Amino acid sequence: EAGVAQSPRYKIIEKRQSVAFWCNPISGHATLYWYQQILGQGPKLLIQFQNNGVVDDSQLPKDRFSAERLKGVDSTLKIQPAKLEDSAVYLCASSLGRGLYTEAFFGQGTRLTVV
Amino acid sequence: AQSVTQLDSQVPVFEEAPVELRCNYSSSVSVYLFWYVQYPNQGLQLLLKYLSGSTLVESINGFEAEFNKSQTSFHLxxxxxxxxxxAEYFCAVRPNSGYSTLTFGxxxxxxxxP
Known part of the structure; x- marks a missing residue:
């Protein structure tokens, strides 16, 4: 079974530029998550989708971050404009989303460096 | 809201020695508990989980964790x-109802x- 795919693996941009990350979840997984992992910290949830609807985006900095999951499959996360403090690993995860508990599977992440 | 505290940022040990990684959590509702492992340049992998039942849970590679409700701990x-x-080890909690998400230490x- 293919895992969660993310691209690119690495990205370096200058501050005030824009950047986009792509995630392809495991086939059939209804729930998709984007996490931000700053160096030395645990992952922090940015946004959670259930199919193509947003379930939780309370910690998404909406003035500069946006995410979409058209057709309830792939997802993109965009930052515009980027700040130095956005340097982090951006993790995508997916789960079946049915029942009381389903395991979340994580991709390898995209490491963003803002200079 | 939930929070997770991992008091030790780094634990150095010699090969074949025993180890304990500490995790304490805070939550106003019942939670599921997890340990994830992250090897260098890789994503997070689920190591073990506590959902219900026996408070001692084991992984396939020799790790175990015990849920202690009175001490709100889940040490590995x-x-x-x-x-x-x-590797880096992350403790995480999740409320056991609704569209709830993981909160990591x-x-x-x-x-x-060696």
């Missing part, structure tokens, strides 16, 4: 570590040396 242990166990880097 291994009686004898290998070099290959060198800051992680503990386990460094195993």
């Amino acid at each position: 242990r291994k009686p004898s570590v290998h070099i290959s166990d060198t 800051k992680g503990t880097m386990l460094l195993v040396s």
Whole structure:
């Protein structure tokens, strides 16, 4: 079974530029998550989708971050404009989303460096 | 809201020695508990989980964790570590109802040396 795919693996941009990350979840997984992992910290949830609807985006900095999951499959996360403090690993995860508990599977992440 | 505290940012041990990685949590509702492992340049992998039932849970590679409700802890242990166990370990919690999400601790880097 293919895992969660993310691209690119690495990205370096200058501050005030824009950047986009792509995630392809495991086939059939209804729930998709984007996490931000700053160096030395645990992952922090940015946004959670259930199919193509947003379930939780309370910690998404909406003035500069946006995410979409058209057709309830792939997802993109965009930052515009980027700040130095956005340097982090951006993790995508997916789960079946049915029942009381389903395991979340994580991709390898995209490491963003803002200079 | 939930929070997770991993007091040790780094734990150095020698190969074949026992290890304990500490995790304490705070929550106003019942939660599921997890340990994830992250090897260098890789994504997070689920190591073990507590959902219900026996408070002692085990992984396939020799780790175990015990849920202690009174102490709100979920410490991870291994009686004898290998070099290959060198990785970052994250404790996480999730409410056991609704569209709830994982809340992670800051992680503990386990460094195993020969």
